[in-house]
Amino acid sequence: xxxxxxxxxxxxxxxxxxxxxxxxxxxxxxxxxxxxxxxxxxxxxxxxxxxxxxxxxxxxxxxxxxxxxxxxxxxxxxxxxxxxxxxxxxxxxxxxxxxxxxxxxxxxxxxxxxxxx
Amino acid sequence: xxxxxxxxxxxxxxxxxxxxxxxxxxxxxxxxxxxxxxxxxxxxxxxxxxxxxxxxxxxxxxxxxxxxxxxxxxxxxxxxxxxxxxxxxxxxxxxxxxxxxxxxxxxxx
Numbered sequence: 001x002x003x004x005x006x007x008x009x010x011x012x013x014x015x016x017x018x019x020x021x022x023x024x025x026x027x028x029x030x031x032x033x034x035x036x037x038x039x040x041x042x043x044x045x046x047x048x049x050x051x052x053x054x055x056x057x058x059x060x061x062x063x064x065x066x067x068x069x070x071x072x073x074x075x076x077x078x079x080x081x082x083x084x085x086x087x088x089x090x091x092x093x094x095x096x097x098x099x100x101x102x103x104x105x106x107x108x109x110x111x112x113x114x115x116x117x
Numbered sequence: 118x119x120x121x122x123x124x125x126x127x128x129x130x131x132x133x134x135x136x137x138x139x140x141x142x143x144x145x146x147x148x149x150x151x152x153x154x155x156x157x158x159x160x161x162x163x164x165x166x167x168x169x170x171x172x173x174x175x176x177x178x179x180x181x182x183x184x185x186x187x188x189x190x191x192x193x194x195x196x197x198x199x200x201x202x203x204x205x206x207x208x209x210x211x212x213x214x215x216x217x218x219x220x221x222x223x224x225x226x
Contacts, residue, residue, distance in 0.1 A: 100147075
């Protein structure tokens with residue numbers, strides 16, 4: 001595909017369940033980002049990968065959140081023991097360059113809407 | 118630190134103009150503008166680098182005032198398709214940008 005894809009598009013989980021959200025970035029893109037977007041808010045940064053290396057995870061809200069990108073392509077965001085406050089849209093974005101270079105256009109996927117009951 | 122956007126929301130009639138402002142208290146390297154329609158992913162509009170440049174395509178343009186650490190997005194002769202939430206993202210050199218809270222734009226026929 002030409003763009004960033006994410007799956008599933010919608011996920012309903014019971015409180016306490018573990019969930020895994022997948023992101024397929026644009027082929028060849030070096031950088032991959034995860035964001036959390038609450039209703040009516042701007043996307044908030046969670047974590048960033050450069051190829052397979054997780055260079056910044058300062059935005060992960062707790063140790064229940066874990067992300068990986070083992071082969072420098074597909075990434076998975078895992079949330080353990082989900083809580084109601086985890087309900088949000090989780091956006092993935094990829095970029096052909098590293099952040100902060102002034103050319104770092106990010107291409108976003110459609111997001112996964114997570115609802116924790 | 119999250120940038121400040123103003124106004125929070127604006128309603129226009131088709132053909133009217135609008136300005137959305139984005140400001141930061143930090144010395145910025147770049148400002149990024151995105152538009153997000155309801156239920157869709159944010160879509161890139163443009164990046165501006167420090168130096169007070171101005172960019173634009175079609176009837177959407179933006180400027181970056183380095184002294185004021187402020188960027189403005191200009192939408193002229195608005196079209197129905199311009200409706201959505203506009204986010205600015207501000208970045209220091211070498212760092213990822215931080216999104217603002219967004220400005221909701223509604224263009225009515």
